[in-house]
Amino acid sequence: MDDDSPAARWEQRTEIPLFVASLVFTALYATHVLAVDLPADVKDLCLTAMYALWLVFLVDYLVRWRLSGLRFLRFVTTHVLHSVVVVLPLLRPLRIVPLYDVVQRRQGEPRLSLYARVMAYTSISTLLLGFTGALAVFQQERGAAGATMRTFGDAVWWAAETLSTVGYGDITPVTTGGRAIAIGMMACGLGLLGAVTGSFSSWLMQVFTREGDKRPPGR
Incomplete structure (x- = not known):
C-alpha cells in the first residue's frame, strides 16, 4: 500500500520542483565561479538567487522535520542525506533516487x-x-x-x-x-x-x- 502520510504527500509534490531548483542552483554557482568577467551587479544577482534557493531548501528541510514528528536531533541523524544537502546545496542533485520514485509513482510504469x-x-x-x-x-x-x-x-x-x-x-x-x-x-x-x-x-x-x-x- 502506498504511503499516504503528510510527509509522503509533501515529498510527492515538491521533489521534482526542488530537483529543478537544485540544477538552477548548480548553474548559478558555475556561472559565479567560471564567468570571472561578469559585471559586479550580475554576480551579485547570481549570489542573491543562490541564497534565495538555499532558503527554499532550508524551508523544505524544516517542513520535512515538522511533518516527521521526530525530535530535531533524531531527524538529523536518521535523515543524513537531507541534512547534508541542506548544508551543502551543491550536493542536492544527488537526491535522484527519491526523484525516480516520485516519477515512477506518477507514471505508474514498471521500474x-x-x-x-x-x-x-x-x-x-x-x-x-x-x-x-x-x-x-x-x-x-x-x-x-x-x-x-x-x-x-x-x-x-x-x-x-x-x-x-x-x-x-x-x-x-x-x-x-x-x-x-x-x-x-x-x-x-x-x-x-x-x-x-x-x-x-x-x-x-x-x-x-x-x-x-x-x-x-x-x-
Whole structure:
C-alpha cells in the first residue's frame, strides 16, 4: 500500500520542483565561479538567487522535520542525506533516487531492475559529484600560492583522478578548503566504486546462476 502520510504527500509534490531548483542552483554557482568577467551587479544577482534557493531548501528541510514528528536531533541523524544537502546545496542533485520514485509513482510504469537502478544512480552521481567538486575545489585553489590547479580543466582532471581513486598526483590541492573537499570526494569515490563493482558482480552471478539452472542435468 502506498504511503499516504503528510510527509509522503509533501515529498510527492515538491521533489521534482526542488530537483529543478537544485540544477538552477548548480548553474548559478558555475556561472559565479567560471564567468570571472561578469559585471559586479550580475554576480551579485547570481549570489542573491543562490541564497534565495538555499532558503527554499532550508524551508523544505524544516517542513520535512515538522511533518516527521521526530525530535530535531533524531531527524538529523536518521535523515543524513537531507541534512547534508541542506548544508551543502551543491550536493542536492544527488537526491535522484527519491526523484525516480516520485516519477515512477506518477507514471505508474514498471521500474528498472535493482542492478540497473544502482548503476544508473552511481553513474549520474559520479558525473554530478565530479562537476560540482571540480567547481568547488577550483574556487578554493584559483590564485592560491603554489597552486598546481590553474584552470577549470585542471580541476575536472583532478576530480576524475580523485573519484576513480587513481590519484596520479600531478595536480593536488594546496589550500585547506581544497584539501577538505578532496577528502570528501575520496570517500565518495570509494563508495560509488564499491557500489558499481558490487552491483555488477551480483548481476553477473545472477546471470550465470540462471544460465546454469537452464542447462539439462548431466548424465
